[in-house]
Amino acid sequence: MLSSPDVLIATRHHQMFPVLEASEIGRIARLGERRTYAAGSHIFTTGEVAVGAFVLLSGRVDITQRNRHAEPELIVTHGPGSFMGELAQLSGRPSLVDGVAREPVEALVIPPSRLRELLVEEAELGERIMRALILRRVRLLRSGAGGPVIVGGADNTDVLRLEGFLERNGHPHQRLDPNSDPCARALIERFQVTPRKLPLVLCPNGAMLRNPTEVELARYIGMVASLDPDRVYDVAIVGAGPAGLAAAVYAASEGLSTLVLDCRAFGGQAGASARIENYLGFPTGITGAALMARAYNQAQKFRAEMAIPDEVGRLDVPTNAGCIRLTLANAEQVRSRSVVIASGARYRRLGVQNLASFEGSSVHYWASPLEAQLCGGQEVALVGAGNSAGQAAVYLADRVAKVWMIVRGHSLDASMSRYLIERIAATRNIQIMYNTSVSALDGSDGLLQAVRCRSHLSSDERTCAIRHLFLFIGADPNTDWLAGSGIALDDRGFIRTGANFQGPLVVRHNHRIPYRHAISYDAACARGSALR
Numbered sequence: 001m002l003s004s005p006d007v008l009i010a011t012r013h014h015q016m017f018p019v020l021e022a023s024e025i026g027r028i029a030r031l032g033e034r035r036t037y038a039a040g041s042h043i044f045t046t047g048e049v050a051v052g053a054f055v056l057l058s059g060r061v062d063i064t065q066r067n068r069h070a071e072p073e074l075i076v077t078h079g080p081g082s083f084m085g086e087l088a089q090l091s092g093r094p095s096l097v098d099g100v101a102r103e104p105v106e107a108l109v110i111p112p113s114r115l116r117e118l119l120v121e122e123a124e125l126g127e128r129i130m131r132a133l134i135l136r137r138v139r140l141l142r143s144g145a146g147g148p149v150i151v152g153g154a155d156n157t158d159v160l161r162l163e164g165f166l167e168r169n170g171h172p173h174q175r176l177d178p179n180s181d182p183c184a185r186a187l188i189e190r191f192q193v194t195p196r197k198l199p200l201v202l203c204p205n206g207a208m209l210r211n212p213t214e215v216e217l218a219r220y221i222g223m224v225a226s227l228d229p230d231r232v233y234d235v236a237i238v239g240a241g242p243a244g245l246a247a248a249v250y251a252a253s254e255g256l257s258t259l260v261l262d263c264r265a266f267g268g269q270a271g272a273s274a275r276i277e278n279y280l281g282f283p284t285g286i287t288g289a290a291l292m293a294r295a296y297n298q299a300q301k302f303r304a305e306m307a308i309p310d311e312v313g314r315l316d317v318p319t320n321a322g323c324i325r326l327t328l329a330n331a332e333q334v335r336s337r338s339v340v341i342a343s344g345a346r347y348r349r350l351g352v353q354n355l356a357s358f359e360g361s362s363v364h365y366w367a368s369p370l371e372a373q374l375c376g377g378q379e380v381a382l383v384g385a386g387n388s389a390g391q392a393a394v395y396l397a398d399r400v401a402k403v404w405m406i407v408r409g410h411s412l413d414a415s416m417s418r419y420l421i422e423r424i425a426a427t428r429n430i431q432i433m434y435n436t437s438v439s440a441l442d443g444s445d446g447l448l449q450a451v452r453c454r455s456h457l458s459s460d461e462r463t464c465a466i467r468h469l470f471l472f473i474g475a476d477p478n479t480d481w482l483a484g485s486g487i488a489l490d491d492r493g494f495i496r497t498g499a500n501f502q503g504p505l506v507v508r509h510n511h512r513i514p515y516r517h518a519i520s521y522d523a524a525c526a527r528g529s530a531l532r
């Protein structure tokens with residue numbers, strides 16, 4: 001039986017590996033440079049930045065991926081007319097596969113900047129190549145090959161943290177579990193790694209990290225590079241949620257030099273949505289991750305640059321009317337003529353004393369396949385009554401024994417869309433506890449054992465043996481980082497906007513910014529959840 005990545009190749013082979021006609025190669029020849037490679041030479045190598053994408057003019061090239069034991073596995077052999085490349089080449093990131101010349105090869109090398117030109121200038125060919133780039137990444141994501149190997153148990157909180165981070169950034173990764181894999185055990189013994197230092201992360205470039213932060217990992221695997229402090233962008237966008245990515249697509253497609261910064265992953269809150277059904281044009285619904293990946297790739301196609309993960313810590317508008325300066329958490333600086341603030345919202349946390357000790361292992365703010373796998377076959381609890389809670393409940397119900405929904409109010413009508421209320425009512429293993437709040441969490445070593453709930457009507461406390469709790473209790477504007485910037489916030493932290501806003505910091509309206517979005521400075525504008 002074919003495994004999932006191979007099914008993709010079998011069913012979409014012609015789309016994944018398009019062969020260009022001589023006339024098409026002739027048209028794009030101006031974008032590249034002809035190069036020759038001897039038989040056996042490594043044209044590109046996993047973990048290293050390739051010179052670009054390639055169109056094979058003569059000869060054959062084996063494309064291999066590395067499995068979790070670093071052994072090569074053949075994906076495809078390219079021949080004349082084949083296009084060689086993957087999404088990594090669109091943004092000049094390290095390659096996720098190896099390309100080795102089987103025989104003497106001549107190829108047209110197209111550097112990343114010219115590849116993006118090709119995608120925009122050549123509508124039909126560009127579409128075929130973009131589709132191939134995306135399908136190739138999807139296949140790598142399914143096999144996990146090409147990215148880092150995480151050595152640690154599936155239930156280790158830090159393994160979950162790093163897997164979640166890579167997953168949300170659409171970066172392939174694999175796990176070696178020391179409980180079942182002798183190589184993983186040998187590695188841990190060889191480097192005398194204590195449980196506290198797990199997981200180990202083996203990077204494609206050979207580096208080995210011990211329980212890294214997300215930012216450390218991202219730097220080692222080349223997801224994010226240093227920014228040029230002397231460059232002045234036309235637009236810098238803080239936040240790569242739906243608002244930030246939409247702004248990036250429109251700014252970049254108008255030819256503005258555009259930089260998008262996000263401290264975590266592209267997609268923002270929407271990336272966590274199990275199924276978005278109210279977005280125009282998707283009658284069968286689409287997962288938030290898939291929708292946001294499309295937007296992310298679309299923005300890059302138009303040459304928007306991505307700096308993810310990179311957290312913006314401060315915004316300064318110099319008094320001499322120079323560029324706006326953004327200072328990042330790692331002290332790097334970015335200069336831009338205008339800034340779009342799309343930093344959205346951050347999840348509200350439950351007012352329970354020991355909550356932090358369970359976050360990441362037993363308390364979750366996302367319901368993605370990763371969390372669903374953790375909870376498989378168990379009963380889980382979910383707090384919330386909005387659309388995100390409803391979507392998560394329906395998604396989890398298919399994958400767990402039972403979902404207990406804990407709802408503060410006496411109905412869902414005021415806060416949830418009708419289609420979700422009906423779906424919940426029709427799902428036999430979702431049970432709603434109305435007029436109820438979580439009063440305490442019991443457990444130890446980061447593992448939840450029970451959730452205590454109190455009824456508002458009777459004040460009775462009930463203890464439920466639950467090991468996984470999902471929180472979808474709304475969000476607050478993510479605007480703390482604007483402190484000291486001079487941008488006016490209201491008492492709830494929303495950015496003050498609008499024609500009627502007469503705060504002391506309104507300088508003047510830029511006639512190109514609609515009044516509804518005009519804020520304190522004419523060069524900065526706000527978008528999305530951070531906006532009131």
Ligand SMILES: Cc1cc2nc3c(=O)[nH]c(=O)nc-3n(C[C@H](O)[C@H](O)[C@H](O)COP(=O)(O)OP(=O)(O)OC[C@H]3O[C@@H](n4cnc5c(N)ncnc54)[C@H](O)[C@@H]3O)c2cc1C
Pocket residue numbers: 238239240241242243244261262263264265266267268269270271272273274275276277278279310311312313342343344345346387388389391392478481527528529530
């Ligand atoms: C589980 C879930 C399901 C949902 N389902 C739906 C649905 O079906 N339909 C619907 O219409 N809406 C849905 N929503 C709501 C929708 O996702 C949000 O309205 C939308 O994501 C808001 O977009 P945004 O870009 O304004 O902000 P966000 O999505 O919050 O994105 C903001 C981004 O900014 C980044 N950021 C914040 N501060 C900084 C900083 N200082 N530096 C750098 N980056 C920063 C964050 O990491 C984040 O990625 C759902 C939300 C959730 C959580």
